[in-house]
Amino acid sequence: MFPRFLIAVLCLALLPLFTSKAAEVTTVPVQLFASSENAGYEVYRAMDGNADTMWHTQFSAAPQVHLCPHPIACGYHYACGYDHPGATVPTAPGFMSLTDGVKRLSWLDVPNDSKATNTAQSRLFGIARQNGNNPRGPHALGIDLGNVYPLTGFSYTPRREQGNGSFGKYELYAAKETQNGIAVFGEPIAKGEFSGQENSYIIDFGKTVEARYLKFVAISSLNGDAFGSIAECQPISAGYRFVASGSGQLQPGARFVARIPDTPNDPALQERIDEWNLLAERFKTPLYWDAIKDEVASPASLILPEDRDPLDVLVRRVLAMAKDMGFTNSHTIKEFADRSRAFK
Numbered sequence: 489m490f491p492r493f494l495i496a497v498l499c500l501a502l503l504p505l506f507t508s509k510a511a512e513v514t515t516v517p518v519q520l521f522a523s524s525e526n527a528g529y530e531v532y533r534a535m536d537g538n539a540d541t542m543w544h545t546q547f548s549a550a551p552q553v554h555l556c557p558h559p560i561a562c563g564y565h566y567a568c569g570y571d572h573p574g575a576t577v578p579t580a581p582g583f584m585s586l587t588d589g590v591k592r593l594s595w596l597d598v599p600n601d602s603k604a605t606n607t608a609q610s611r612l613f614g615i616a617r618q619n620g621n622n623p624r625g626p627h628a629l630g631i632d633l634g635n636v637y638p639l640t641g642f643s644y645t646p647r648r649e650q651g652n653g654s655f656g657k658y659e660l661y662a663a664k665e666t667q668n669g670i671a672v673f674g675e676p677i678a679k680g681e682f683s684g685q686e687n688s689y690i691i692d693f694g695k696t697v698e699a700r701y702l703k704f705v706a707i708s709s710l711n712g713d714a715f716g717s718i719a720e721c722q723p724i725s726a727g728y729r730f731v732a733s734g735s736g737q738l739q740p741g742a743r744f745v746a747r748i749p750d751t752p753n754d755p756a757l758q759e760r761i762d763e764w765n766l767l768a769e770r771f772k773t774p775l776y777w778d779a780i781k782d783e784v785a786s787p788a789s790l791i792l793p794e795d796r797d798p799l800d801v802l803v804r805r806v807l808a809m810a811k812d813m814g815f816t817n818s819h820t821i822k823e824f825a826d827r828s829r830a831f832k
């Protein structure tokens with residue numbers, strides 16, 4: 489008799505093959521539009537896969553164009569999305585080609601295209617774009633999935649601590665098609681009120697809904713304030729994961745790299761963390777980086793197509809610096825550290 493023990497071991501060994509196949513998920517870039525967005529809290533952050541970032545309606549001064557001598561000097565916040573607006577853009581779209589139907593980076597087309605895009609999306613979703621600080625609600629988020637998908641629900645993750653702008657009473661609309669550039673939403677597919685007690689909510693449709701367009705409306709905020717905010721949300725469709733295209737900023741070939749949390753009590757370490765997080769942001773915008781690299785970076789600082797994360801770039805920088813300083817393999821790490829300190 490074939491030992492049952494061996495059969496069990498064989499099944500356990502093969503299990504990962506089956507589970508990994510069952511867990512295959514296709515990532516789909518989607519377009520978002522919101523009634524208002526604050527610099528650093530742009531709408532794409534509502535579906536960037538990171539619960540520590542959020543979309544928030546405008547609550548401070550409008551974003552300004554920053555001209556920086558080097559992107560590192562910009563820090564890693566919103567200013568980096570606006571630095572080097574005059575950089576020469578290669579006629580060929582960089583080393584990573586854009587696939588058909590994918591929008592170019594929004595900043596490549598600014599200011600020619602953004603106003604028309606905003607107007608079309610405002611009309612598509614029936615969401616009035618509000619300018620200025622602290623616009624009053626109801627605030628709304630529009631999602632264009634790009635194609636029709638079978639949806640069974642919708643998840644919503646409010647910002648941590650359920651702070652300003654967290655949704656209270658809500659309505660969720662779904663549409664499969666458009667008429668004259670307007671999504672045909674009809675009655676809400678779901679509506680209700682979030683309790684403010686949960687870290688995340690799942691709205692179960694109780695059926696499958698074929699839809700391409702969604703509109704998530706905060707009828708009122710949880711705290712009664714004038715803001716709107718979403719840390720994460722996600723239409724639920726088996727086998728698919730939807731990720732914001734960053735209003736055109738996320739490109740084919742872009743990679744998500746985990747950010748390192750800030751350490752406000754350790755300025756020296758924070759400097760290193762800022763650099764890592766800036767590189768992590770750069771990995772999302774390879775075309776942008778490609779356009780400015782000759783102006784701002786040494787060859788050792790460039791992100792190469794084969795790089796997996798910021799560590800590859802940092803290691804290349806350090807090795808280049810070590811070579812410039814005359815180090816060879818025979819030197820010790822301690823010698824390198826001592827001489828590096830002398831350079832500061």
Ligand SMILES: [Ca+2]
Nearest residue numbers: 533538541719
């Ligand atoms: Ca987020």
